Amino acid sequence: xxTTTNPTTGETTDSGIAVTADVAAVVDRAQHAFTALAAxxxxxxADLLDALASALEEHRDDLVAxxxxxxxxxxxxxxxxxxxxxxxxxLFAEALREGSYLEAAIDHAGETALGPQPEIRRMLVPIGPVxxxxxxNFPFAFSVAxxxxxxxxxxxxxxVIKAHGSHPLTSRASFDALSAAAAAHGAPEGTISIVYGTQxxxxxxxxxRIKAVGFTGSLSAAQSLMSIIDERDxxxxxxxxxxxxxxxxxxxxxxxxxxxxxxxxxxxxxxxxAGQFCTKPGxxxxxxxxxxxxxxxxxxxxxxxAQAQVLLNNRIASSFDEIRSRLITQGxxxxxxxxxxxxxxxxxxxxxxxAAHLTxxxxxxxxxxxxxxxxxxxxxxxxxxxxxxxxxxxATILHAPADDITALTRELAPRAGRLVFNGYPTxxxxxxxxxxxxxxxxxxxxxxxxxxTAIRRFLRPLAWQNAPEAVLPPELREGATGIPRRVDGVLxxxx
Amino acid sequence: xxTTTNPTTGETTDSGIAVTADVAAVVDRAQHAFTALAAxxxxxxADLLDALASALEEHRDDLVAxxxxxxxxxxxxxxxxxxxxxxxxxLFAEALREGSYLEAAIDHAGETALGPQPEIRRMLVPIGPVxxxxxxNFPFAFSVAxxxxxxxxxxxxxxVIKAHGSHPLTSRASFDALSAAAAAHGAPEGTISIVYGTQxxxxxxxxxRIKAVGFTGSLSAAQSLMSIIDERDxxxxxxxxxxxxxxxxxxxxxxxxxxxxxxxxxxxxxxxxAGQFCTKPGxxxxxxxxxxxxxxxxxxxxxxxAQAQVLLNNRIASSFDEIRSRLITQGxxxxxxxxxxxxxxxxxxxxxxxAAHLTxxxxxxxxxxxxxxxxxxxxxxxxxxxxxxxxxxxATILHAPADDITALTRELAPRAGRLVFNGYPTxxxxxxxxxxxxxxxxxxxxxxxxxxTAIRRFLRPLAWQNAPEAVLPPELREGATGIPRRVDGVLxxxx
Numbered sequence: 001x002x003t004t005t006n007p008t009t010g011e012t013t014d015s016g017i018a019v020t021a022d023v024a025a026v027v028d029r030a031q032h033a034f035t036a037l038a039a040x041x042x043x044x045x046a047d048l049l050d051a052l053a054s055a056l057e058e059h060r061d062d063l064v065a066x067x068x069x070x071x072x073x074x075x076x077x078x079x080x081x082x083x084x085x086x087x088x089x090x091l092f093a094e095a096l097r098e099g100s101y102l103e104a105a106i107d108h109a110g111e112t113a114l115g116p117q118p119e120i121r122r123m124l125v126p127i128g129p130v131x132x133x134x135x136x137n138f139p140f141a142f143s144v145a146x147x148x149x150x151x152x153x154x155x156x157x158x159x160v161i162k163a164h165g166s167h168p169l170t171s172r173a174s175f176d177a178l179s180a181a182a183a184a185h186g187a188p189e190g191t192i193s194i195v196y197g198t199q200x201x202x203x204x205x206x207x208x209r210i211k212a213v214g215f216t217g218s219l220s221a222a223q224s225l226m227s228i229i230d231e232r233d234x235x236x237x238x239x240x241x242x243x244x245x246x247x248x249x250x251x252x253x254x255x256x257x258x259x260x261x262x263x264x265x266x267x268x269x270x271x272x273x274a275g276q277f278c279t280k281p282g283x284x285x286x287x288x289x290x291x292x293x294x295x296x297x298x299x300x301x302x303x304x305x306a307q308a309q310v311l312l313n314n315r316i317a318s319s320f321d322e323i324r325s326r327l328i329t330q331g332x333x334x335x336x337x338x339x340x341x342x343x344x345x346x347x348x349x350x351x352x353x354x355a356a357h358l359t360x361x362x363x364x365x366x367x368x369x370x371x372x373x374x375x376x377x378x379x380x381x382x383x384x385x386x387x388x389x390x391x392x393x394x395a396t397i398l399h400a401p402a403d404d405i406t407a408l409t410r411e412l413a414p415r416a417g418r419l420v421f422n423g424y425p426t427x428x429x430x431x432x433x434x435x436x437x438x439x440x441x442x443x444x445x446x447x448x449x450x451x452x453t454a455i456r457r458f459l460r461p462l463a464w465q466n467a468p469e470a471v472l473p474p475e476l477r478e479g480a481t482g483i484p485r486r487v488d489g490v491l492x493x494x495x
Numbered sequence: 496x497x498t499t500t501n502p503t504t505g506e507t508t509d510s511g512i513a514v515t516a517d518v519a520a521v522v523d524r525a526q527h528a529f530t531a532l533a534a535x536x537x538x539x540x541a542d543l544l545d546a547l548a549s550a551l552e553e554h555r556d557d558l559v560a561x562x563x564x565x566x567x568x569x570x571x572x573x574x575x576x577x578x579x580x581x582x583x584x585x586l587f588a589e590a591l592r593e594g595s596y597l598e599a600a601i602d603h604a605g606e607t608a609l610g611p612q613p614e615i616r617r618m619l620v621p622i623g624p625v626x627x628x629x630x631x632n633f634p635f636a637f638s639v640a641x642x643x644x645x646x647x648x649x650x651x652x653x654x655v656i657k658a659h660g661s662h663p664l665t666s667r668a669s670f671d672a673l674s675a676a677a678a679a680h681g682a683p684e685g686t687i688s689i690v691y692g693t694q695x696x697x698x699x700x701x702x703x704r705i706k707a708v709g710f711t712g713s714l715s716a717a718q719s720l721m722s723i724i725d726e727r728d729x730x731x732x733x734x735x736x737x738x739x740x741x742x743x744x745x746x747x748x749x750x751x752x753x754x755x756x757x758x759x760x761x762x763x764x765x766x767x768x769a770g771q772f773c774t775k776p777g778x779x780x781x782x783x784x785x786x787x788x789x790x791x792x793x794x795x796x797x798x799x800x801a802q803a804q805v806l807l808n809n810r811i812a813s814s815f816d817e818i819r820s821r822l823i824t825q826g827x828x829x830x831x832x833x834x835x836x837x838x839x840x841x842x843x844x845x846x847x848x849x850a851a852h853l854t855x856x857x858x859x860x861x862x863x864x865x866x867x868x869x870x871x872x873x874x875x876x877x878x879x880x881x882x883x884x885x886x887x888x889x890a891t892i893l894h895a896p897a898d899d900i901t902a903l904t905r906e907l908a909p910r911a912g913r914l915v916f917n918g919y920p921t922x923x924x925x926x927x928x929x930x931x932x933x934x935x936x937x938x939x940x941x942x943x944x945x946x947x948t949a950i951r952r953f954l955r956p957l958a959w960q961n962a963p964e965a966v967l968p969p970e971l972r973e974g975a976t977g978i979p980r981r982v983d984g985v986l987x988x989x990x
Contacts, residue, residue: 038905080609087609100986103948105928114575114582114925118918122928125908127941230725234935409966410533413620418958421966423613430609432984433600433617435958440729446622446955453598453956460941461948463913463930471904471916484986489927489947491595491979493988 002168002196007072007310007317007344015168019197027207029190030129030158036188037126037156041474042102046093048185049154053089055181056082056145056174063173067139070167072310072344073273078139085140088147088430092154095432095452099483101459104475106487109466118466121476124459126156128211131204133225135216136166136312137276143167144174144194147430147450148214148239153192155458160193160210162201164217166313171196202228212237212458216278216449219243219441226444239457241278241449243365244393244442246425247415248281249382249408253400255291262398263298266371267306269424271348274309275369276316279394279425282365285355285382288375296336296352296373303337303348310345311368317344320368327351331362333372355381358388365390383411391439394418394425417442497663497691502567502805502812502839510663514692522702524685525624525653531683532621532651536969537597541588543680544649548584550676551577551640551669558668562634565662567805567839568768573635580635583642583925587649590927590947594978596954599970601982604961613961616971619954621651623706626699628720629659629666630711631807632771632862638662639669639689642925642945643709643734648687650953655688655705657696659712661808666691697723707953710735711773711944714936721939734952736773736944738860739888739937741920742910743776744877744903748895750786757893758793761866762801764919766843769804770864771811774889774920777860780850780877783870791831791847791868798832798843805840806863812839815863822846826857828867850876853883860885878906886934889913889920912937 004015020026037045056063064078071078095101102123109119130152134143141147144161152159163171175194182191195204205213205228213229213236215222222240229238250262269281286292311317321341327333332353339349348369353362355376362372376382395412399405399422412419417438418428428436434451437443447457464472475481482494499510515521532540551558559573566573590596597618604614625647629638636642639656647654658666670689677686690699700708700723708724708731710717717735724733745757764776781787806812816836822828827848834844843864848857850871857867871877890907894900894917907914912933913923923931929946932938942952959967970976977989 084609094984098984098986107924107926107928112924112926114579117924117926118922120924120926120928120930122930128909226730235721235939237941405963406966409962413957414623417956418960419962419966420960421962423961427613429602429607429612429615429960431602431607431612431615432981433602433615433958435615435617435956437956439955444730446732446952448956457941460934461912461930461932461943462908463928465913465915465924466918467904467914467916468900471901471914486927489589489593491593491988493986 002165004070004168005313006069007313010343017168017172017196020195020200023195023200023203024207026160026193026195027129027204027209030160030193031209033158033188033190034128037158037191042096042099045154045156046096048182048187049089049093049150051181051185052178053086055177056086059173059177063170063177066173067167067170070170071139071312077273081138081140084430085145088141088150091430091452092150092455095455096154099475101452101455102475102483104483104485106476106485108488120463120465121467121472122461122463123473123476125462127458127460128157129209130157130159130458131210131213132159132161133201133213133215133217134161134164134171136164136316137273139167139170140174142216144171145178147454151454152214152458155455157458158191160195160204162204163194163196165198168196205229206232208232208234210236213239214449215240217242237445237457239445239447239449241437241443242441243390244278244438245282245363245365245390246279246392246394246396247283247285247386247389247412248396248398249285250287250295251397251399251403251405252287252291253403254398255287255295257400259291259294260298263295263302265424267299267302269426270371271306271309271369272426274311274346276312276367277426279428281371281396281425283363283372283374283389285374285376288377292375299373300336300350303350306348308340308342308345308347309369314344316367317341317346320346320366323364323366324349324370326364327362327366327372331359332357333362336373339369355385358385360388363389379408386411386415391415391442393436393438393442394420396420396425398422415439497660499565499663500808501564502808505838512663512667512691515690515695518690518695518698519702521655521688521690522624522699522704525655525688526704528653528683528685529623532653532686537591537594540649540651541591543677543682544584544588544645546676546680547673548581550672551581554668554672558665558672561668562662562665565665566634566807572768576633576635579925580640583636583645586925586947587645587950590950591649594970596947596950597970597978599978599980601971601980603983615958615960616962616967617956617958618968618971620957622953622955623652624704625652625654625953626657626705626708627654628657628696628708628710628712631659631661631811632768634662634665635669637711639666640673642949646949647709647953650950652953653686655690655699657699658689658691660693663691700724701727703727703729705731707731708733709944712737714738732940732952734940734942734944736932736938737936738885739773739933740777740858740860740885741774741887741889741891742778742780742881742884742907743891743893744780745782745790746892746894746898746900747782747786748898749893750782750790752895754786754789755793758790758797760919762794762797764921765866766801766804766864767921769806769841771807771862772921774923776866776891776920778858778867778869778884780869780871783872787870794868795831795845798845801843803835803840803842804864809839811862812836812841815841815861818859818861819844819865821859822857822861822867826854827852828857831868834865850880853880855883858884874903881906881910884910885936886910888931888933888937889915891915891920893917910934
């Protein structure tokens, strides 16, 4: 049986949930569901996603209470996160109805510069059962009811979720709510499944019927799963959202203009959710001199006065402590605010280093409420120091109106998936244009895990050459279909 | 020095081309070019691609003569292939001018169901230097001047091409033509580069500055490169177009209706280019009984009467012979037409087996003029036998008007990237909607290597949150930009 720990009290109890013994049987049902799902139109799936959203909302209070007991993230944050998860399901429903995610294209037969050519019709189709690994830090939005589940289902694929060991009860309750709603909607058995235990996750990734993996978690866990993929007869994509330091640069003029406001904003961002955000600004470039000193002072004062926050689990708490020590001993950072870690709790830590002394040993990600302030004299020092900063999900510039930030933007753009200006990277809007992904080790894909285009990860193109109308999907038949299509190279909107 | 062999005469000579010693220096120039290319608008790149197309056409006769001496593919076919390559460059130029490949999206700031949200603008940006491995069987369209080069350049990436050892002189001449045109257009040094020799290809894939690999070739060569990627600190996508058996099914009614026409079509397709097409129908399901016998007879007669064809190189010729023997001894196929392989030449082979006896040993891909005819009684035998057929680039159905091919289409769809009806899979139209890719081992990606959407492989999304207009790319600024964009979820076309 899996245990569950309340990080606020430190109490560990039996969850009553058994490790999944027969993962193959679960994937077997998912494979059958894949065939059955193909018979349903995409509007049926849109309605399914809406039903899943409503189910989450109906069970919100119970889900939040359970999650709070397993994560200590607090009722307000967790209530918002359930809302965010429901919103995600509904946004994908909207995208399904709109239909341009299919990338439908028709090239009619005819004479071309290369002679007569056959008719080609193309659109994206689902790939098959998808394995989704829930994260510890977002028990809803990046877990059982999260974006990977929503986008894989939206694409038309069954989903098998590996529950995160840090919140088994929340995982099961989320799954129960979703699967009851799916059954009530008439979804085939196996459309959504769940497995428990570390070995079940490994079995899942190794199963030849699994066609892609969505993962949010640590770099080391990801690498272990990727090595299983390397051993498969058939390689599959691994969409991992992993480690991220999220560099942030305060310009000289911004510090002069609004030092305390910046200190307040940065403090709020690096301590949000006890610093357990993949988008936490873990490294902040602050100019030397008085204005920069004022930013640092504001950060230090707020951090010293802060109350202890509960970390998600024992592994994160002990790892946070270890990495903080390494940043000081090996990374040569000096301590501005030491912070206190005790049991599952921590108070914020502020470390400081000169840009000229920054090394890779100082840029290890500390998952928790810690920021490394790097003092710089002139942006050239920032550009040089960035060589020691691993690529990230985000990069942030806090600037003043008169600043020319063209060169700084150009330096940061290749290192991140989202550039933030005069704002903070924590908080990822769920929308059509969002990009939550970045160069390795932030993620290892050319895709996003948040926002509508996340659906593209779980689709593959299929072309029909000279097909009789009867075997074409409705979206590719000759008449109007109500979706955007590219016809003979010209993008056309529905009338 | 690399050698070059004329497969028609068997003569091997010194090419005068040295193995590339310093791959790192080549990639270094590519990395510098990447930065410089970022300063150019996409219309500049469109003009560059047009210039590359014209350069190929200008040098067509010389290129064809060289390629014919190194491949034996014949002047007519090679002339067409140069035209195809030029067409590809121009099609990507057209796609750049049209601009929807950028997937530009703008979500304005404002109140949402989840509270106030920041502005997000997103589009696709180039990933960095791309390694392209030329194939042996298409010395232009899938080699130095091929689709991977065109799509990677179109996306805004420098390209480093690994020349195929089977046609070094054609590779160098193609490269010289392209790079002179690029220089004349003002492209930075390192925009297009070439390296020679097997080790240089391995060095290229291992280089940390290379951000993706485009490859067309054998499964074994691909696996060797993929294991280099597994060893990299930073994983990169490997877009391989590998092995493909391309199953083809003749229905009972089609055989009854037009047996000899089908035999003629299938014969033409499996012997096209001496059977050295990745889309060659290598396995053909033909019904038992008189009508099916007539198809087989027509195939046998034509194959017996056929003249010997020149294979590309010694390795392909000897491997073809070995695999043909294995299909008989281990696969238990019977010989209808034995074919004669001699030196670099081969005449067509037709092997036959009952569907009930088909095993994986009989479905090894024989690269060359060979087809395995599988006799079946009823489509259920086809469905069962398909379990022994590896997934492919294409699947083909030759049917009669009255046939209900819904179930057959449904069985074939998950096994291929392109479904062909009453046509033949050889011949891949270059167009907006084309899909040239399929489940592993056909390719290992969710993308195409032919057609406009091939560009997506070499792009990554980047989002700008609350960015000042000055740092935004022109395509994402607030005013009209002449390209399709998704604004607040609504796809909008330029006025």
